[in-house]
Amino acid sequence: MRALLPYLALYRRHKWLLSLGVVLAIITLLASIGLLTLSGWFLSASAVVGVAGLYSFNYMLPAAGVRGAAITRTAGRYFERLVSHDATFRVLQHLRVSTFSKLLPLSPAGLACFRQGELLNRVVADVDTLDHLYLRVISPLVGAFVVILVVTFGLSFLDTTLALTLGGILLVTLLLLPPLFYRAGQPAGEALTVQRGNYRQQLTSWLQSHAELTIFGAANRARAQLDATESSWQEAQRRQAELTALSQAVMLLISGIAVLTMLWMASAGVGDNPSPGALIALFVFCALAAFEAMAPVTGAFQHLGQVIASALRVTQITSQVPEVIFPEAEQPEQHKAALNILDLNFTYPGQKHPALKNISLRVSPGQRIAILGKTGCGKSTLLQLLTRAWDARQGEIQLNGIALSDFDEATLRKTTSVVPQRVHLFSATLRDNLLLASPEASDARLSTALAQVGLEKLLEDGGLNSWLGEGGRQLSGGELRRLAIARAILHNAPLMLLDEPTEGLDAETERQILDLLTEVTRDKTVLMVTHRLRGLNAFDSIIVMDNGQIIEQGNHAELMASGGRYYQFRQRL
DSSP: OGGGHHHHHHHGGGHHHHHHHHHHHHHHHHHHHHHHHHHHHHHHHHHHHTTTTTTTSOOHHHHHHHHHHHHHHHHHHHHHHHHHHHHHHHHHHHHHHHHHHHHGGGTTGGGTTSOHHHHHHIIIIIHHHTTHIIIIIIHHHHHHHHHHHHHHHHHTTTOHHHHHHHHHHHHHHHHHHHHHHHHHHHHHHHHHHHHHHHHHHHHHHHHHTHHHHHHTTOHHHHHHHHHHHHHHHHHHHHHHHHHHHHHHHHHHHHHHHHHHHHHHHHHTOBTTBSOOTHHHHHHHHHHHHHHHHTHHHHHHHHHHHHHHHHHHHHHHHHTSOOSOOOOSSOOOOOSSOOEEEEEEEEOOTTOSSOSEEEEEEEEOTTOEEEEEEOTTSSHHHHHHHHTTSSOOSEEEEEETTEEGGGSOHHHHHHHEEEEOSSOOOOSSBHHHHHHTTOTTOOHHHHHHHHHHTTOGGGGTTTGGGOBBSTTSBOOOHHHHHHHHHHHHHHHOOSEEEEESTTTTOOHHHHHHHHHHHHHHTTTSEEEEEOSOOTTGGGSSEEEEEETTEEEEEEOHHHHHHHTSHHHHHHHTO
16 A cells, blocks of 8 residues: 555645545435435325325425435536546646656666566556546445445435434444455565566567568467466456455445345334334335445455555565766857767666776867777767766766766757667657657758658658658668757757767768768867778878777778778778
């Protein structure tokens, strides 16, 4: 239960709207009980007086009460649904925003241990499950408790013993059954949440990697694993459905016992009246209606197991301490970029071997640096540290003489343009995918950037309004790379970090992109990670890395004359 406390705090932001929903639910329940109770008494009383008593029996007032209760129940149910669901959606809105705002500072360090499908399931499905807390737990329990008090108090005017007996049965049911079925349903609820997440994660992986699984003959094995997970998920659903049916059966049994008890006790007399007549029906139908209002109570705590499991899964992510914390104080806007890396050492969490060892580098404003080395030598890690995706435990990085850790996030992002290895294509228009880099850019500027990287053909179908990604046009690896370069051009920051910008491009396109980068980065500081050796003679300095260290540094001519690792790379061409 303690896991729900952080999420209950969000409910306080809408306490008046949520309280109004509970009040409307109580009014609706009382109107429903009053309708059945009054109708049962009215029909019984009419039958008792018979035809002879038609003129002496006041049937106008009870008839008006029945109609009033029916109208109140209908209107109350409508407005209760309207208010409760509106309040729930507002709570979910703030819950999603709150969860996402806690996820952003964790990326990528705090999220690296979660697979994409699992992370998506926790952020979407588990957060959605938390809406059960109000609709299926809090509101039914509060409503049932108030109904018990009101019914007991109202019936006590007719017979205190009968009222306390019915109220006692209802109260014991409310206090015993929900915890009992919570204990019984907790394993099924937790299993249901976990298996749902596992199934969606495996399904996402199966769909994304279906081509590779088919090529290597592993499709049947992956499908069998998916089917096994689905069977476990269905088994958890079956167990919970059985518990739901059992809770309803128990509630029906208790309801029958309560009705028989009221019938037996009321037949002996109600209050001071030894011949109660129609009052017997009043107590019997009131008991029936009260237990009908109690129906959601036993099932409420069954959903609590799912809610707690989902809350724990979300909290497992959001409770992490961010690896990187940006200061709130803003730094002035930077119009140039000079880097000074001093004795930098970095090891990924959970890894034994360092990714970077004793890296020292000085980069002047406007200088162009190429970084070479085998896969896994630390090139991309160095760029990630320059963007503060991670923070090094030893050493320091300075930008324009200021420690990188002293820059607020907005200023650092504005100072840096990045072309990453993995380029994300959003399911949106071409314009939206470009405006990420420069929200104020005009359509003409966007079209110019596309033309600069050779993507003007994307404007042929629908122009900037053409849809990309899911449900739209897919881009090849080379087109994605050029789209990332177009974003970097639009961002127009003084520091450009390029991670394999020509990967996946043919020789001619690579030459065009390198010429373009030379032109658009003429006054910018550039660090480019690459495995390709074309055009490196145009760089001011070339760094060769191996095993997390800089082993060579100099321009093209100097490194060729030294006969070292760079020279060996060139000889293999």
